Amino acid sequence: MSIDQRAATTPPPDPAHGLLPEGTETAIRCRGLWKVFGPRPERIVGSPDADLSRVELLERTGCVVACQEVTFDVGVGEIFVVMGLSGSGKSTLVRCLSRLIEPTAGSVEIAGGSLLDADAAQLRELRRHTISMVFQHFGLLPNRNVRDNIAYGLEIQGVDRATRRGKAEEVIELVGLQGFADRFPDELSGGMKQRVGLARALANDPDILLLDEPFSALDPLIRAEMQEEAIRLQRELGVTMVFITHDLQEALRLGDRVAVMRDGEVVQIGTAAQLLERPADHYVRDFTKEVPRALVLTAGDIATPTDEARPGTTPALEVEATTLLRDCIPAIAGDRPITVTDDGRIVGSLEPQAVLAAIYGGSLPDPS
Numbered sequence: 001m002s003i004d005q006r007a008a009t010t011p012p013p014d015p016a017h018g019l020l021p022e023g024t025e026t027a028i029r030c031r032g033l034w035k036v037f038g039p040r041p042e043r044i045v046g047s048p049d050a051d052l053s054r055v056e057l058l059e060r061t062g063c064v065v066a067c068q069e070v071t072f073d074v075g076v077g078e079i080f081v082v083m084g085l086s087g088s089g090k091s092t093l094v095r096c097l098s099r100l101i102e103p104t105a106g107s108v109e110i111a112g113g114s115l116l117d118a119d120a121a122q123l124r125e126l127r128r129h130t131i132s133m134v135f136q137h138f139g140l141l142p143n144r145n146v147r148d149n150i151a152y153g154l155e156i157q158g159v160d161r162a163t164r165r166g167k168a169e170e171v172i173e174l175v176g177l178q179g180f181a182d183r184f185p186d187e188l189s190g191g192m193k194q195r196v197g198l199a200r201a202l203a204n205d206p207d208i209l210l211l212d213e214p215f216s217a218l219d220p221l222i223r224a225e226m227q228e229e230a231i232r233l234q235r236e237l238g239v240t241m242v243f244i245t246h247d248l249q250e251a252l253r254l255g256d257r258v259a260v261m262r263d264g265e266v267v268q269i270g271t272a273a274q275l276l277e278r279p280a281d282h283y284v285r286d287f288t289k290e291v292p293r294a295l296v297l298t299a300g301d302i303a304t305p306t307d308e309a310r311p312g313t314t315p316a317l318e319v320e321a322t323t324l325l326r327d328c329i330p331a332i333a334g335d336r337p338i339t340v341t342d343d344g345r346i347v348g349s350l351e352p353q354a355v356l357a358a359i360y361g362g363s364l365p366d367p368s
């Protein structure tokens with residue numbers, strides 16, 4: 001999402017709600033979603049028991065509240081990250097968004113239709129054409145080569161061989177797997193396997209990608225490379241992404257907005273800049289305080305939106321909105337305002353002091 005779109009979809013000041021302003025095109029509208037595991041789960045929804053500790057609730061009722069009253073919107077073309085520690089409910093939430101898990105209560109609207117009212121045939125259509133999932137453990141078929149793994153979903157749908165092959169070749173190129181089409185999964189590195197996972201998900205031309213810890217099994221360098229790849233793919237294809245991670249740095253790097261979960265509840269939803277500079281509570285503050293801001297915040301995060309070049313700026317003092325603050329340091333050395341661009345278009349301006357304040361502490365300029 002570009003900086004001007006980001007400014008337009010910045011959530012209201014109470015970030016815990018995570019709703020987008022009226023009129024924003026939404027891909028997913030999730031309202032009051034609950035998932036309770038255990039016997040007669042409905043009785044827990046909205047009852048005071050839901051506020052018991054997990055251990056106490058389990059002892060008294062045999063139930064676990066995995067998601068509690070979760071409400072958010074995801075804008076079309078947004079990368080929406082759900083971040084939280086192990087057991088906070090992330091995987092359950094993302095599975096509820098495609099009904100791999102049946103929610104206990106609440107509503108989810110996708111493509112304008114009610115997900116929870118969809119019958120089996122509608123759900124199948126939705127999973128074939130609207131939503132695709134990418135998992136941490138690739139799930140590749142070992143006896144099929146890369147091309148056939150990617151085309152597998154289309155094969156199941158009865159798509160003819162020539163069309164499948166054409167689509168597979170197209171997404172192979174898209175995710176940088178040229179030359180690997182005839183390899184088998186056990187001949188690929190982890191990063192390559194996950195490229196196949198991404199390509200397989202993209203072969204359906206989905207509007208929405210749900211990614212559950214897709215890069216968590218990768219070593220740090222490959223992981224960083226794949227994060228850039230996810231951003232590039234989102235930009236090229238305009239696909240909406242819901243990305244699950246337990247890694248805050250990954251969340252802040254990727255997310256247009258990040259939802260922080262704790263014990264099944266969403267404690268804050270905001271941009272990287274909002275979470276770092278205006279944490280909703282001590283939990284988010286503790287989480288974010290060690291984050292190296294220069295490696296997470298981008299020029300776009302802290303730029304003042306404008307479509308005009310600042311007087312005195314030259315192309316030498318221009319940075320892309322996605323540039324990390326670390327990489328803006330050479331540009332601010334001249335102590336002159338920097339023009340921030342998105343695909344060559346001017347979208348904002350940045351004062352050198354704002355870069356330093358964001359890196360070393362101090363308040364951010366108000367984006368409004």
Ligand SMILES: Nc1ncnc2c1ncn2[C@@H]1O[C@H](COP(=O)(O)OP(=O)(O)OP(=O)(O)O)[C@@H](O)[C@H]1O
Nearest residue numbers: 037064065066084085086087088089090091092093
């Ligand atoms: N099928 C199930 N039956 C009972 N409890 C479950 C089930 N699935 C998940 N839970 C519980 O729901 C809670 C949330 O689990 P979930 O897997 O969604 O969390 P998570 O944030 O994705 O964690 P992780 O990163 O470890 O997968 C946990 O307490 C978990 O034990």
